[in-house]
Amino acid sequence: MQMASRNKVIQRSTAPPRASAIRPGILLARVRAGISWRRTAERVIGALVGFGLLVLAWWIAANYLGPERLPAPNDVASIMFRILSSSAALQSQEASGGIGPGLAYSSEHVLLGVALGAAIGIFIGLMIGLSKVANEILSSAIEMIRAIPPLAAAPFFLIWFGTSGTGQLLLIAFYAAVMVVINARAAVLHLDPVHEAFAATLGANWWQRVRTVVLPAFVPEVIGGIRVALGFSWGIEVVAELLGSQQGIGHDFVLLSTALQVDEIIAAIIWISVIAAVVDRLYLVMTAYFTRWVPARAQ
């Protein structure tokens, strides 16, 4: 009984899904607690039942709505791999027969756009973090710019930079930069000035204060901001391409919609989701190193 409750507490403390939660020490403790196998089995069975229910619900809804509105899950599953290289609706319109090239094009834009935006955002964020005056001047400007819904900026970027790709790329960069700056600013605001004053009292010079006080507060928040931007950018890219692009998965969506290919649209959405999820997990693994010192649950 006591063992069970202790195990529960341990599990609770790892609850938030963040990079730093993956710590071998905790896994080891759970294995030593001895009951983890039963819990793992419960989790796996629960998940399997859950996914089963999801597919069942989809299947029932598909039977009810009919294939031209919602195709059955097995019909979508059967075209998942074929659609990457060949789709009747796309073949009649453009040379590349499937959604593969479109997915690659859009993914490249998202990754490049977020990388560019993150670089700009980190630069402005550091300025805010290091200079009080910069923080106060830029705060009101940032509050105003963040009130612009990211998609409302889309038509501007498409007019200014064209629909051939640059517009979409810079739109994502803009969004990512705003996201990073907002998070960086939150880190600075939440940082108790006592810490920096204390470090200064102990004789830390400017660089030592930045390295040991400001940056540790800064890095996890910025990494979190980039992750949010990365997650949301996939949708922004799709909508920006739907508004007028001759390439990319958004353009493929236009063609598939005109041809009323619901099954292929669903398959394409699943592919984007898979790519977005894989990129997200890769990002977590890559950034885990920088936040390895952050406790599993910041309290």
Place this chain on the structure above:
Amino acid sequence: MILSTLSRYRKLLLSFAGIALVFGLWEAEAYWLAATYKYGSDLLPTIQHVFSISLPQMARFGSENAKDSFLSGIVVLLDHSRYTVLRLVVGTALGAFIGIGLGLAISINRPIRLVLEPPILLVRNIPLLALIPLFSLWFGAQEVGKIAYVAFAIAVMLVINTVQAVANVRAIYVNYARTLGASAPALYRTVIIPSILPELLAGLKVALGVSWAIVLAAEFLMANEGLGKLLILAQTFFDVGRMLVIVLVFVVYSLILNAVFDRITRVACKWLPATK
């Protein structure tokens, strides 16, 4: 005392400098573009052009042969705002109701949580804006489609937020209440719901930002009215001035909505110890 008043003035002055910086850069860029390129003023009109010419021109979106005037321009903006705000508020409220309700239901019972959480987390992986081709095929320009889209997005976000908030309630509070003999409904009413409220409201605020994006995407691609539709209409005319008017309206609305929301949060979380 004097010192704090002084620093408040300094703060006000600096934040004013920030806003002036944004508008100053806009104005400078507009003049530079107009001087450098032949059609530069089309790319970015000056601030006075936006207010004195583009705002009255909004009237043209109302009816074909309307005369440009401030009044009819503002009437057109308000008329289309009606649709946008209604979609946003109704969709968000519906989604919040479903999402938080489902989240609480899932949290009550561990077996239910084990079964329902994984498929919801899976659905959460879908980039919400990527669903627009599907919703647009299913509903076309029907009103219910846009509201359903917003509600779906908000519900998916808030279910997970609620489940995590409940999981984050410190076990000692729950155990203590149970030791004192609290029943499940009493436990929810007196311990769990009050302690998840701040996290829930924070999640709702994030969701509100996403609502804006969803409503805009839906209006861009599957609507005949609303501010998003106006923005796209102005874009097809290459009229950056009128686009800027609409974006400024967005900024005003989202600032108002955020202020209202912060106010509600402050009242609802009055009992919390101040963090700052």
